[in-house]
Amino acid sequence: MEAVPDQEVHVALNTLTGDLLHSSFERCAGFGRFIDIGKRGILDHGVLDMSTFGRNISMPFDPSKLYISNKQAHHQLWKALLAWSLDLY
DSSP states (O other): OOSSTTOOEEEEEEOOOHHHHHHHHHTEEEEEEEEEOSOHHHHTTOOOOGGGGGGTOBOOOOTHHHHHOSOHHHHHHHHHHHHHHHHHO
């Protein structure tokens, strides 16, 4: 948020919790993506302001669920996403 003060972002990669998580979520631009890799909010059953979804912000899936899935297609997708992520890294 320091890099783009008072601006919306198209992708928010979040590891924060509590009020800071909410601030990150609210900064997403319309049709933006909110990627929460911390999982604390999910595990603690956190609550987000649902009106933010009116801007068509999407929250992606948890890729670890692809890994533990019983479906081969999910395993293949997980491997492809992992390889792509490592290439980007």
